[in-house]
Amino acid sequence: MSEPSGNNEPVTIAATTCSALSALDEPLPGTAATALGYVCLEFPSGWGRDVLDGTALGAGLAAELSARADAAGVRFMFIRRPGRDVVRSTRMVLLARTEPGATWCERLEITHPAELLDIVPQVVAGPSPGLGAPVGEPVVLVCAHGRRDQCCAVLGRPVAGALAAEFGDAVWECSHTGGHRFAPSMILLPTGYTYGRLDAAQSADAVRAATAGRVYLPGLRGRSTWDASGQVAEIAVRTLTGTDHLDEFTVDDGTVPVVHHRDGRAWRVDIEKRDLPPRPASCGAAPKPVYPVVATRVTPVGALDRG
Known part of the structure; x- marks a missing residue:
């Protein structure tokens, strides 16, 4: 490499x-x-x-x-x-x-x-x-x-x-x-x-x-505001919609995260945890399984009442 x-x-x-x-x-x-x-x-x-x-x-x-x-x-x-x-x-x-x-x-x-x-x-x-x-x-x-x-x-x-x-x-x-x-x-x-x-x-x-106030999608691991599920959900919605403005989205973390656009649109993102073969988390460490979180489906749910 x-x-x-x-x-x-x-x-x-x-x-x-x-x-x-x-x-x-x-x-x-x-x-x-x-x-x-x-x-x-x-x-x-x-x-x-x-x-x-x-x-x-x-x-x-x-x-x-x-x-x-x-x-x-x-x-x-x-x-x-x-x-x-x-x-x-x-x-x-x-x-x-x-x-x-x-x-x-x-x-x-x-x-x-x-x-x-x-x-x-x-x-x-x-x-x-x-x-x-x-x-x-x-x-x-x-x-x-x-x-x-x-x-x-x-x-x-x-x-x-x-x-x-x-x-x-x-x-x-x-x-x-x-x-x-x-x-x-x-x-x-x-x-x-x-x-x-x-x-x-x-x-x-x-x-x-x-x-320029935009988000570059290649190589994006997530916004550290959210937990792993929220990060995955935001990136999935950004990828689907092509929206790259910095602060367009907020995320309701949870078992099924909901991503909100500031114009009122929202998406429910189904996620699951995968199981990958063991590998070292750092050089020289003993191999361990890794469990990445991935988005499986993005569903528009319309404007949601956030209370």
């Missing part, structure tokens, strides 16, 4: 890696991490296998940040500039909320990670809290977390470098996005739309689409 590098040279990755094995038969829709909000801390180096395992921030602070992020439904990540190990006296923080119609992103500078303890709960508490400067253009996060899995580093870093050459400071390398077997993996903030298996050119197309 080969992917273009930032120098337009192929990056070859073995056919036995987790990402190569996943690409054989595992569908992408429904695989984005579920998160109503994101807190991204600039941390140039020293990442552990898990960002909150205590390696980088110390056990006490990491445990408290993890507890607060879990309670708020927020995903905590490390970010750094592509290709550079920049150490500064302050650290950039990106905050984002993903809910359609209420998305926002802010950036601010802090001097110590402990300042985030009071910030994390505010990310999903309501409208933009005004803690920092508003960010109007999409923020691009490309997983390059080599300590977590080699596929993220080998496939992600060239994509991040190529995107940075075009989109500049909008692009960051980031820690684990959830699902390194879908590498290269990319998240666009503030929406939380997450992508997998896109090369540098396709990734740039996805960023350009987001900048």
Whole structure:
């Protein structure tokens, strides 16, 4: 398996890696991490296998940040500039909320990670809290977390470098996005739309689409606002209708998700869980079965009374 590098040279990755094995038969829709909000801390180096395992921030602070992020439904990540190990006296923080119609992103500078303890709960508490400067253009996060899995580093870093050459400071390398077997993996903030298996050119197309207020469908894993079923349902309806505007849809998660268009139309999406043969979830891990969620039928149900 080969992917273009930032120098337009192929990056070859073995056919036995987790990402190569996943690409054989595992569908992408429904695989984005579920998160109503994101807190991204600039941390140039020293990442552990898990960002909150205590390696980088110390056990006490990491445990408290993890507890607060879990309670708020927020995903905590490390970010750094592509290709550079920049150490500064302050650290950039990106905050984002993903809910359609209420998305926002802010950036601010802090001097110590402990300042985030009071910030994390505010990310999903309501409208933009005004803690920092508003960010109007999409923020691009490309997983390059080599300590977590080699596929993220080998496939992600060239994509991040190529995107940075075009989109500049909008692009960051980031820690684990959830699902390194879908590498290269990319998240666009503030929406939380997450992508997998896109090369540098396709990734740039996805960023350009987001900048224009549209959703790029190839490689789309889902919007992290929803759970796996909701992500699958939204993508199925977008594919059926050809609608690509960012915030056209909301989803009622459930056993049978219902996807609502803002013009009043709605679709019921029947889903089922498939059973695929065992494969490693990460390189070197023991093979385990995977159970992707897939859409089996999309049924228009007309305008629904949402109470």
